[in-house]
Amino acid sequence: MKIAGQPVPHESAHGHATGEALYTDDLAGRFPRLLHAWPVLAPHAHALVTALDAAPALAEPGVAATLTAADVPGEADSGANRHDEPLFPSEVMYHRQPVAWVLGETLEAAQRGAARVSVEWQPLPAVLTIADAIAAGSFHAGPLHLRRGDAAAAMKASPHRLQGELAIGGQEHFYLETQCAIAWLDESGGVVIESSTQHPSETQEVVGRVLGLPRHQVTVECLRMGGAFGGKEVQANPWAAIAALGAWKTRRPVRVRLPRALDMALTGKRHPFLARFEAGFDGEGRLQGAAIALYSDGGWSLDLSEPVMWRAMFHADNAYFLPAVEVAGTVCRTHKTSQTAFRGFGGPQGMLVIEEILDRVARTLSLAPELVRERNFYREGQTTHYGQPVKDAARIATIWRRLQASSGFRERRQEIARFNAAHPHCKRGIAITPVKFGISFTATFFNQAGALVLIYRDGSVQVNHGGTEMGQGLATKVRQIAAESLGLPLQALRMMPARTDKVPNTSATAASASTDLNGAAVADACRQLRARLAPIAGAMLGCPPEAVRFAGGEAFSEGDLVQRVPFAQVVEAAYRQRVALFAQGYYRTPGIHFDQKTGRGEPFHYFAYGAAVAEVEVDGFTGGHRVLRVDILHDVGESLSPLIDRGQVEGGFIQGLGWLTVEELLWDAEGRVATNSASTYKLPAWSELPEVFEVAFLEQAAEPGVICGSKAVGEPPLMLAIAAREAIREAIAAFGVGGVVALDSPATPERIFWAVERGARRAGFRRGRGAGGGSGPRVTLAEVNGLACERFVGSLGGVFEQSPWVAERAWWRRPFGDVDALHAAMRFQVAAATRAEQLALLRAHPDLGARAAMSATSAGEQAGAGLDRLTPDEFARLQRLNARYREKFTFPFILAVKGSTKHDILVALERRLENGVEEEFQEALLQVYRIARFRLEESVT
């Protein structure tokens, strides 16, 4: 029976669905005399605290104590890397930064007490944007550098060049469970903290630092988290420290829980970025050289901003070979929340920049973006810009091809061109983008993990490891690994919450690597236990230890299907023979290294690959968009737990879609987070779920050297959502006449609207008039010859009435020497079309004199002929003749009316009524060709 690789539900799913699964705050009821903590908040983004008197709070009924710097026995700082986060600051560095805390018998009492604390402030100027920070030289770190070759020289030698800027918004984690910690003193003078933290060992370190205690006096446990996404990697620490300090001072249990508005105001977010770039490329869109300068908004303290910037720089290549490149990264210091880890950890921002560059290259050259992307893919044997060989580079192209085929990419592009030609105010776009994401902590020493597996005499097992569960399915996967290894059913194994007294010195549960690390450590422990149990079982079964197999809760000899011993009996026998029934496991990722000074190394154990196709529809009047369909092909290696992995891909994509399209963080001029609730900060909701959502995994993709051959899946799918952003851009482009479409992130309706406006203005036509006909945008013949098919059709699809297929079929005959040649090519397509298509083309023309259902172009031409100024007699005559005509020929009367008077029209109508059916059919087609000729002369110069 194979357990690894099975689609099993989440390890805690039963508890989740019945309400029995407990989170940190659910334990509050277990603590008699629990105190609640509330902060005193700064009303300025930057100010000196010139005086602080907490004593008045104590006069408030129900207030038990206050916490200020004077209460700290150790160091009053919670900064994880640099010690740069004072818990009780004398200079506040962001709006609402806590400067003191009040402990109350109830939360309300603590809040009332906090309101009584008197503080005097001396406000100082605040730096609130990246631009301000650059101007003021306010930086935490950098510039960091990664380089290959001589980018400047390569760009200079390139036939084409471009430069630009891209602003990338941040993102609020909005884990459903907000930050929470409960602390109490244990029986022997130590402190215990229940914390919603991704990194119990670091929380332990910070608490120990604040209380001046050695770490063996501090125990941190994390039951599970109601989501974290990186937001509890280091930012859980200050709240745990305050709870611990409160417990230390009062000798009572203390709870710190941030309500949503405070959580959003006080905790860090995904880093906003500003990118400035320059690129040189050849006529086919191949990048020759690029220079990319990244600036991140780090907020008030360093936090993880430096490794986040490194990861952004590592991913500034995404899936593309950059022959000569220079990437520089600078972390700006602003008076805002301290931006922190968030799923992808800088990778998404780095990737977005190179995708932006390639899209601009494509639009500069009028090439299809997917073609330019594909031409720049890594090939086998190439290395990244930091010198790491790109293992399995061929997978990028394989995934690309398979996904294009399975999603019907090419056919849908044609359909979309038709749709767009027929819809002046609403455009669709489709795009495909790849993902290559490096797996491992880029700080090499974090890539280690420990485990402790305990077997009890009844055969039941406890599994401990250093990873925390935040919904990502780590416990589920590790349990599958252990069950597989010991040959036990899942129920025989209990996954224990992460505790620092079970496994010490753990790394954060982050970087997508937790299954790779902790799973391997648990497997190591299980291997040892199996090796100890095999001789015992062998003796009971009468076979050599090598022949013993464990499966289905039993031991048996390979090849002997009859004789079996229950696992519990083997365990009991082992106990009686004094064999140790517990084991520690350990794992460290082999072969990874990186030197920050030289910017070279192999920081990643492997790369996770994937690609997504997204199709969107954009409303030109509102800038609103809908994601119509998403197709994903992702490389998870050999999926260890398919149900979990699918969930990660789907959830990651939607979270990425939120970041790129609807979630917009705003700070006001005072430095306040203006978006501090779900009513002001738009989250992806049920309506953002694409109408069609197809997810598939790359087959036969087992990754050697990783536990069960599976690949990390937590972060990479988030970046698949870049496809949706590019599809939006494609749709915006369809409103205009080509050229670069600048679009900052997120692509909110507002930004989309203005991008459409800009495109329309550049095209020099008023909104509200359809593109594609004679009165549409004018393009030069050279431009026409350079257009990608879709835009060619977008431009000339209306030349033949409501029949973009004509343009589409003529496109491949580019280049056209002159308008005549273009006209001839289109005319040929009509002549070569089926009778049914020709008839449909004729029938697409409006009825002469009838107002309804006329295209903008036809309406203009007919108005010119004076058909809207008929006398009642003329009108009646026209209607009569027209009706007879329709009856006889079954298509409307068509006359290239330009230059004709109403008299000419009536005469022609009368004359042609005499024609035979086939003769008139051909005559009508001739008229259609003439109309097309007029329209081409108006469209193309």
Add this chain to the structure above:
Amino acid sequence: MRGTSGVLIMKTMQLRLTVNGETRQWTIAPGDLLLDVLRREGCYGVKRGCEKGECGACTVLLDGKPINSCLMFAAQAEGCDILTIEGLAVGDVLDPLQEAFLDHGAVQCGYCTPGMILNAKALLARNPHPSEAEVRETMAGNYCRCTGYLKPVEAVLAAAGRAPAPARSGRKAVKR
């Protein structure tokens, strides 16, 4: 609660209601929120997500109707019949919705799950065979940051007996 003079007035009152089929009598303050009281009395499956009626994590059924317990005073529930997630399974037998959420992998961190399941429960009671569009519409008030909603949609439809078995290679949604 504070009186006009600023002096703390600790008034209490008795609240009688039915919770998960059992009659209860609790001592509460008039200003206590239903969310706080339910959690204080041990219904920890009633989750606190935003306390502003925005996220749906605190959803309970009040006389069969889904409400945000963070927006309601406990005192307003006098005489009402409340169902929290703890009361949905009958003994060890899970509700079909709970089963479907498990089978379809519709839970990740699980924090949104109780509210989501209860809202879906009310929907299916009203409309046993909703369309996908109706499910999306009704569930709009339940945010989930983990799943991306695809599997919850599948789970609700499956519980309503409308959807095929858990999708392996993706699924087509009904057009809106």
